[in-house]
Amino acid sequence: MKEHRILIIDDEPWSREVVKALGHWDQHGIRIVGEAEDGLQGLQMMQELLPDIVLTDMRMPGMEGVALLEQMSSQHPSIQIIVMSGYDDFVYLKQAIRSRAVEYLLKPVNPEELNEALARTVKNLEAATRSIGSGNTPIVFADKNSLDQYLAYRQRIFSFLLMLDKQAVEAEFQKLGLFLEQSFANVNVSSASMAGQIGHDFLLMLGKFAGEHDLALEHVYDAISWDESEGRASWLSFQEAATELATSFGFVMDQFELQKTRGRLDPDEVKGYITNHYADEISLESVARHFHVSKTYLSRMFKQHTGENVSDLILRLRMEKARALIVEQAMPIKYAAQMAGYEDLTYFYRVFKKHFGVPPGGLRK
Known part of the structure; x- marks a missing residue:
């Protein structure tokens, strides 16, 4: 069984200790990799520790649960979420559902309910596909480890996008291109087809970022080799896809920086x-x-x-x-x-x- 990583976020130390004592971690194949006291610290630890699961309280000082879920929905879409709250609050429940939290637990946490939630979350992780992406051809990885590595690259690239770090984004795309070439070297699929699907995955990410910040995307596709008849990118290799995606991400980051500084630089x-x-x-x-x-x-x-x-x-x-x-x-x-x-x-x-x-x-x- 593959070991899954969980991060626990709760401002009350005793509450974290109770959860740690009640969970059947070994039985579920879960390892606790970190604890955070609020949402902001939790987001920082997610970037460093790359957990598969986050178990979070909703009522916390600083960045509370609602804001955390909103950030996770865009920054860490692959992480499974379990929400805890001492309040049977419909607003929180609705936010948890909107942010695709897989479970919602009431405090004080019931041991049986906690472990059932953990079991279902692990099941979701295992089933969460070896296939991601969209379109007619799914992105199929040879094993779960390869999928995890891809998701880690994806997460880092999105984090660097939010930080407007063009050099880091370019470096990650270069490494991702090499990783994908190696991962699919012995897989009986078309590299061009898989490169197109992975590119589509990243263009959706970029489009969402651009849309949330009112950025125009009409010039992004100028950097992309586009097949008009198919309505999709037409890369011949993963390296070509990575290079052109890095250029597109760089363009959007420049545009975002321009938007932030417009009117400030004379x-x-x-x-x-x-x-x-x-x-x-x-x-x-x-x-x-x-x-x-x-x-x-x-x-x-x-x-x-x-x-x-x-x-x-x-x-x-x-x-x-x-x-x-x-x-x-x-x-x-x-x-x-x-x-x-x-x-x-x-x-x-x-x-x-x-x-x-x-x-x-x-x-x-």
Whole structure:
């Protein structure tokens, strides 16, 4: 029997001890991997411990049960939930059902009811398929361990999506692509078909995130190899699917960041900063760091409002400064280059000629 992992969330230590004493954990093949005192701590522990089951109280300080269930419904959809409450409260019961909690127990917990709930939860986990996804072809894993690993990748990617950590999302998708290639290497199914189904699973996740934050998705599919006749993605391999999904997730994260910072980042302020620092070691990356935004968002926002790229503005300012120093002040080319932000004289000559069509010395003739 595979061991299942459970996290217990209750603000009262004695209540957690009672539950631990009443549960027939070994009989059900369940191991208690952690205890949390409120919903917020519970969410943090879920990300670290990746439990299969969460048994939670509803009345807690801080993040109470209703908010916890709402967060779990979106962040940890694969975790089975058992709700406990000292109140026979229909509002809580309705929320538990909406958040697909599998059981609802009243406090004080009855030992028989607790163990029956645990048994049914384990049964749900075992039956919860080796197949996930949607469409005509289910995602069938060779064993439960492979499914668990896939769900762990899925959970981590969703967590990084919520944190807007593009690098972590990209890294997880790369690892997921390799894992899937290995998992399905000896399975008699079409890689293209399975890649499409797994991609669909992640696009549903992304669509739900976008919908909850009022983000447009019309450009997401520009990064996806799409089969118009089939109405689905047409990836040839898991690696291709992972790469394009990472791009799509990155686009939505950039859009979300843009939405959060819209109205806060002033393009004139950005232009002023560049104008004052163009002779320094400045780049799109350094300007983005200065304003605490991603370079993708900065580039898109600045281009949209000024019609000019950040890098083009830096180049133009440097060239105009160098030209003025050389022509109007007759400054030696070497020093003019340094004043304009160029230490490499050979590179300066090449850039200058490309920009003006003549070498620096040609302007004096």
